[in-house]
Amino acid sequence: MESAITVQNLTKHFGDVTAVDHINFSVKKGEIFGFLGPNGAGKTTTIRILTGLLKPDGGTASIIGYDVLRNPIEAKQCIGVVPEVSNAYIDLSAWENLILIGRLYGVSSHKLKENTTKLLKDFGLYEVKDKLVRGFSKGMKQKLLLCMALVNDPEVLFLDEPTSGLDVESTRLLREKITQYNRDGKTVFLSTHNMEEANQLCHRIAIINHGKIAAIDTPENLRAQSMELQYIEVLFDKQVNIQEISKNPNISKASFAGNRIRVYTANPSAVIEFLVEFAKQKRLHILSLNTMMPSLEDVFIKLIKEKEVMPV
Amino acid sequence: MSNPAEQFRRSLVIAKKNIKIYYLKGPVIIFGLVFPLFLALAYIIGRNIPLEEVLPGLIGMTTFFTATSVGPSIVPWETRSKTLERLLCCPIALWTIIFGDMVSSFLFGLVISVIPLLYVLTLNIELLNFIVLLFSLIIANFCFSALSVLLSAYPPTDIPATSQMLSSLVKFPLVFISGVFISVEQLPEWGRIIASFSPLTYFTDLTRQLILEKGYYPLALDLVMIVIFAVIFSLAAIKLHEKTLTKRLS
Ligand SMILES: Nc1ncnc2c1ncn2[C@@H]1O[C@H](COP(=O)(O)OP(=O)(O)OP(=O)(O)O)[C@@H](O)[C@H]1O
Ligand SMILES: [Mg+2]
Numbered sequence: 001m002e003s004a005i006t007v008q009n010l011t012k013h014f015g016d017v018t019a020v021d022h023i024n025f026s027v028k029k030g031e032i033f034g035f036l037g038p039n040g041a042g043k044t045t046t047i048r049i050l051t052g053l054l055k056p057d058g059g060t061a062s063i064i065g066y067d068v069l070r071n072p073i074e075a076k077q078c079i080g081v082v083p084e085v086s087n088a089y090i091d092l093s094a095w096e097n098l099i100l101i102g103r104l105y106g107v108s109s110h111k112l113k114e115n116t117t118k119l120l121k122d123f124g125l126y127e128v129k130d131k132l133v134r135g136f137s138k139g140m141k142q143k144l145l146l147c148m149a150l151v152n153d154p155e156v157l158f159l160d161e162p163t164s165g166l167d168v169e170s171t172r173l174l175r176e177k178i179t180q181y182n183r184d185g186k187t188v189f190l191s192t193h194n195m196e197e198a199n200q201l202c203h204r205i206a207i208i209n210h211g212k213i214a215a216i217d218t219p220e221n222l223r224a225q226s227m228e229l230q231y232i233e234v235l236f237d238k239q240v241n242i243q244e245i246s247k248n249p250n251i252s253k254a255s256f257a258g259n260r261i262r263v264y265t266a267n268p269s270a271v272i273e274f275l276v277e278f279a280k281q282k283r284l285h286i287l288s289l290n291t292m293m294p295s296l297e298d299v300f301i302k303l304i305k306e307k308e309v310m311p312v
Numbered sequence: 313m314s315n316p317a318e319q320f321r322r323s324l325v326i327a328k329k330n331i332k333i334y335y336l337k338g339p340v341i342i343f344g345l346v347f348p349l350f351l352a353l354a355y356i357i358g359r360n361i362p363l364e365e366v367l368p369g370l371i372g373m374t375t376f377f378t379a380t381s382v383g384p385s386i387v388p389w390e391t392r393s394k395t396l397e398r399l400l401c402c403p404i405a406l407w408t409i410i411f412g413d414m415v416s417s418f419l420f421g422l423v424i425s426v427i428p429l430l431y432v433l434t435l436n437i438e439l440l441n442f443i444v445l446l447f448s449l450i451i452a453n454f455c456f457s458a459l460s461v462l463l464s465a466y467p468p469t470d471i472p473a474t475s476q477m478l479s480s481l482v483k484f485p486l487v488f489i490s491g492v493f494i495s496v497e498q499l500p501e502w503g504r505i506i507a508s509f510s511p512l513t514y515f516t517d518l519t520r521q522l523i524l525e526k527g528y529y530p531l532a533l534d535l536v537m538i539v540i541f542a543v544i545f546s547l548a549a550i551k552l553h554e555k556t557l558t559k560r561l562s
Contacts, residue, residue, distance in 0.1 A: 048561065051401050052400070052401070053397065053400050053401065053561060054558060054561070071314070072405075073314035073319075073403045073404070073405060074314060074403075076401065076402065076403035077403040079401075081398075081401040083397045083398060083401060085394050085397065085562060086394050086395065086397045086398040086401075087393055087394040087395050087398065088395070088398070089329070089333060089393070089395055090393065091332070091333045092329075092332065092333065096332075100325065100329050101398075101402065103322070103325040104322050104325055104326075104399075104402040104403070104404055105402060105403060106318060106321075106322065106403075145398075148398070
């Protein structure tokens with residue numbers, strides 16, 4: 001079996017709002033798949049359907065071959081979940097929380113104790129294992145939630161914005177653990193609105209907006225798709241007329257960025273030659289010249305804008 | 313995994329969690345212990361009738377209040393503390409959760425309502441009657457706890473106090489029409505009709521029959537009605553919670 005998650009034509013309405021609009025994708029086994037989108041894009045709704053909390057209005061989804069509608073319990077048995085808004089039981093200790101979840105997955109007593117001990121040690125929570133979660137910091141709670149999602153050795157891990165609101169150190173630890181878990185051949189489905197996170201962690205990214213998927217590709221290819229978004233920043237020693245530069249057919253747009261001139265182009269080498277020639281003709285000196293690749297953020301904003309102007 | 317036996321096992325895990333967390337919460341103590349205790353005292357003290365006479369009503373009332381004290385607030389509490397979504401992600405059916413909630417409410421009721429039953433042992437009651445009484449007490453406890461979990465389904469609030477209050481609005485009138493204070497045969501015609509819609513009526517009547525040997529309905533009918541109510545409440549609780557569940561996800 002190749003894919004860990006398969007989604008076909010999945011749709012969900014809330015009244016007039018179409019939260020998820022006929023989306024299709026599949027996630028390969030052993031992949032970290034990112035679901036990147038702004039607030040209200042439909043990320044949480046998609047995850048809730050995949051994890052059996054919401055029933056879709058149309059379409060199908062399966063996890064490790066189990067249809068989430070027809071065999072919800074079998075599908076859920078293979079996954080671990082860190083929901084967007086959820087908590088551990090604050091009236092129980094970290095240890096009790098993990099045991100509770102493990103039992104609900106039917107993990108055998110011996111194995112459960114072993115997993116729980118290992119996870120708590122891995123995440124630096126072993127010292128506080130008998131303390132009530134009530135007194136935990138946000139970072140500790142989020143680490144515990146990730147432990148709870150891993151206590152059954154899941155095949156697929158669903159994470160809904162797992163690092164939102166955490167400090168740099170906790171974020172780093174969580175990302176490290178996610179990568180580590182993935183290295184054992186496990187699949188991760190991660191939603192985020194943080195480009196940096198998607199770029200750093202994910203093998204492939206789906207960009208979602210208004211319930212529709214705008215693009216699915218590797219971070220590198222997504223950037224390459226938007227080569228016209230690359231630009232060159234040049235600084236001359238004297239003022240120049242920007243109009244003269246923008247006449248060049250290779251330049252799609254030229255503008256000032258501080259005292260530099262920023263020119264957008266799909267053909268940087270031709271433009272660099274032109275700029276050097278231009279400087280010679282006008283007796284200017286080039287003080288600096290940089291070629292900038294589009295960032296994932298540029299791609300993201302571009303794709304989302306494109307979808308926005310598209311008629312519905 | 314999805315076989316009923318395994319799901320049943322997992323619902324006991326849920327019940328155990330509820331016992332640990334919710335038995336000691338304020339509203340449960342107030343509605344489940346303090347309240348029935350004072351009501352019982354008010355009921356016994358200052359009335360010139362032998363304790364034996366009031367015992368059936370007392371058992372009915374205690375069972376009813378204690379078995380319905382945990383159920384109404386579990387789901388609202390889990391909604392509020394955002395643990396419900398975590399729970400729903402686990403490989404368990406909704407009925408597994410609902411049944412686990414019922415079991416924890418049931419056990420609370422059972423442990424407390426056995427106390428007045430112990431007093432029955434000091435009376436001159438036949439062993440067989442006592443066994444039937446114990447058996448009915450168990451079924452009645454389950455029936456009432458199912459009712460209490462049903463009452464937590466609507467409205468889908470995340471405020472435990474609201475749910476407790478609304479369920480009290482149902483619970484109190486029920487106590488007054490169920491032959492706890494006045495036995496069914498002393499009620500006027502219309503009162504008897506209303507009483508026949510309450511599960512508590514049949515349990516009090518059954519208790520009266522077994523202890524005092526004067527009941528209004530046949531014993532078998534009492535038992536069957538309690539079972540029927542238990543089944544209806546359980547199924548309704550699962551169905552209604554299914555309906556309101558998505559409203560609890562924020
Ligand atoms: N239970 C609900 N009832 C009504 N509308 C809802 C519900 N859940 C989500 N929506 C709507 O569906 C749309 C998608 O919401 P969703 O929570 O999936 O977005 P998201 O991508 O997770 O956003 P965020 O980054 O803010 O978490 C939004 O317009 C939201 O208002
Ligand atoms: Mg979300």
